[in-house]
Amino acid sequence: MSDCENEKRLKKCDSFQREDKISNLPEAVLCHILSLLSTKEAVRTSILGTKWKDLWAVIPNLEFDFKSMYHPHGIYSDSKEKLNKFMNFVERGLILRDGLNIQKFAISCFEIYDFPYIYAWISNVITCNIQEIDIQLSVHPYAQLPWSLLTCRTLVTLKLSGRFVLNVPSSIHLPSLKILHLRSLIYLDDVSIEKLFSSCPVLERSGRSKERLGQRTILHCFCAIAKKIIFTNLPHLVEADIDVQRPRMSDVDSSTFAKRVHNLLPRISNVKFLLLSTHTLQVLGYYHGYNIPKFHNLVHLKLGVDRHHAWRLLPNLLVNSPNLEVLLFEEGLVHVENLDDYYPEFSSMLLEVPACVVVHLKAIEIYKLVGTKDELKLIQYFVKNATVLEKLTIRCHCLNVVWNIRDKLLTFRDELRKSSWGSSSCQLKFII
Incomplete structure (x- = not known):
C-alpha cells in the first residue's frame, strides 16, 4: 500500500473519530440508552470518553451485585x-448521584462487615x-x-434479606408500599410486626421470610407467628407465600402451634396466589379442630408435599x-428419598x-x-372430575434413571391415558 493510500486511510479514521455521533447525542438520550443496560454494563461505557466517564451514575436504576462484578464464574480470590473496591464503587455511585431521583436501588453482597456504610447508603x-x-x-x-x-412515602417495593434487626419506631407509615419481601430478619417483639403490617395500607404481596424472636427461630413465612396472632386483615394482599416450621426446641406443643398458623389464614383469605410449603402442610395437619377459611379470590394454589397426613387437608x-383454576404440586405427591420409603395411603x-x-x-x-x-389414585380422581381441565403436566422424578424405574x-402413563377423563380437550x- 502506497504512502498516499495510507495517508487517506488515516484521514478517514480521524474523520470518523471526530464524527462520534453517539457521544454527541443529548445527555438525556445517552442516559436513556444506558438505562437499558445493567449497572455493570453501563459502567463499562466509561472508557468511551470524557463525556461517558460518570454518566452511568445517573441512570434510574442502581444495581450492585458483588458476585457478578468480581466473581462472575464463582471463583473467589482476594475477596x-x-x-x-466494591464498597468504594457503590459509595462513588451515590456521591455522583448527588440527590437525583432513583427508581431502584439494589445491592447484593455475601460479606459486608462495615455496616455503617450500608446504613448511610440506605439513608x-x-x-x-x-x-x-x-x-x-x-x-x-x-x-x-x-x-x-x-x-x-415513595417506596413501592421493599425486599430485605439479611441479619437485620427490625426495630419499628412509634411513627411508621409506608403509604405506597405494595410489595414486601422479608427474609432472615429479627423482630424484637410482636408489636413491631403488627406496626409494620398495619402501616402498609395498600400492601398487595408479601414474600417468604425467615424471622427470629430473640435467638429463637419461629417460622419461615411472610410474617411471624409468636404467642398470638395480632395482625389485622390484609384486604389488598394478592400473593402469599407461607413457609412455617415449628422450632425443634419449642416449648409449644404441635397442636397449639398449628392453631396459631390456622389463625393466620383468615387474614390472608383475599389472596389470588397462595403457596403452602411442605412444612406448612405438616404444621396445619396437626390441628384437627379448625376449618380452612374461604378463599373466594384464589385462582392459583401451589402446594409442597404432605409427608405425614396423607393429603387430609386437600379436600378442605x-x-x-x-374459583381455583391452577393447582401445582411443586414437591410431588409423595415424599421419597429412596424407593424403599413407605408411602402412606391417600x-x-x-x-x-x-x-x-x-x-x-x-x-x-x-x-x-x-x-x-x-399417585395414580389421586391423579385419576382429578382427571375424572375436572370437566374443564385444559392441561395436565406431569414431570417425573429426576432420579428415575438412577432408580431404574x-x-x-x-x-403409569399408559394406565393414566386409559383412565376415565371428564375433559375431552385436556392435553397430557x-x-x-
Whole structure:
C-alpha cells in the first residue's frame, strides 16, 4: 500500500473519530440508552470518553451485585481487596448521584462487615424519591435498619434479606408500599410486626421470610407467628407465600402451634396466589379442630408435599377455594428419598366433588412423580372430575434413571391415558 493510500486511510479514521455521533447525542438520550443496560454494563461505557466517564451514575436504576462484578464464574480470590473496591464503587455511585431521583436501588453482597456504610447508603437513597429497594446482605454482626426506611412515602417495593434487626419506631407509615419481601430478619417483639403490617395500607404481596424472636427461630413465612396472632386483615394482599416450621426446641406443643398458623389464614383469605410449603402442610395437619377459611379470590394454589397426613387437608382446601383454576404440586405427591420409603395411603377424596374441580380447574402440574399407586389414585380422581381441565403436566422424578424405574413410569402413563377423563380437550404432557 502506497504512502498516499495510507495517508487517506488515516484521514478517514480521524474523520470518523471526530464524527462520534453517539457521544454527541443529548445527555438525556445517552442516559436513556444506558438505562437499558445493567449497572455493570453501563459502567463499562466509561472508557468511551470524557463525556461517558460518570454518566452511568445517573441512570434510574442502581444495581450492585458483588458476585457478578468480581466473581462472575464463582471463583473467589482476594475477596477482601475486591470487597473494598466494591464498597468504594457503590459509595462513588451515590456521591455522583448527588440527590437525583432513583427508581431502584439494589445491592447484593455475601460479606459486608462495615455496616455503617450500608446504613448511610440506605439513608441516602431514601432521600431520592426511591420506589424500589432490594438489599441482600450477610452483615456481621446483626445490624439495625434506619428508621427513615419505614417512613418512606415513595417506596413501592421493599425486599430485605439479611441479619437485620427490625426495630419499628412509634411513627411508621409506608403509604405506597405494595410489595414486601422479608427474609432472615429479627423482630424484637410482636408489636413491631403488627406496626409494620398495619402501616402498609395498600400492601398487595408479601414474600417468604425467615424471622427470629430473640435467638429463637419461629417460622419461615411472610410474617411471624409468636404467642398470638395480632395482625389485622390484609384486604389488598394478592400473593402469599407461607413457609412455617415449628422450632425443634419449642416449648409449644404441635397442636397449639398449628392453631396459631390456622389463625393466620383468615387474614390472608383475599389472596389470588397462595403457596403452602411442605412444612406448612405438616404444621396445619396437626390441628384437627379448625376449618380452612374461604378463599373466594384464589385462582392459583401451589402446594409442597404432605409427608405425614396423607393429603387430609386437600379436600378442605379445594372445597374452600371455589374459583381455583391452577393447582401445582411443586414437591410431588409423595415424599421419597429412596424407593424403599413407605408411602402412606391417600385419604379418600370427597364423594361430592368440590365445585372448583368441576367448574374452574384448568391446569394441574405435578413434579417428582415416582409411579406409585397412590399417585395414580389421586391423579385419576382429578382427571375424572375436572370437566374443564385444559392441561395436565406431569414431570417425573429426576432420579428415575438412577432408580431404574423408567418402564414403571411408562406403564403409569399408559394406565393414566386409559383412565376415565371428564375433559375431552385436556392435553397430557408427561415428562420422563
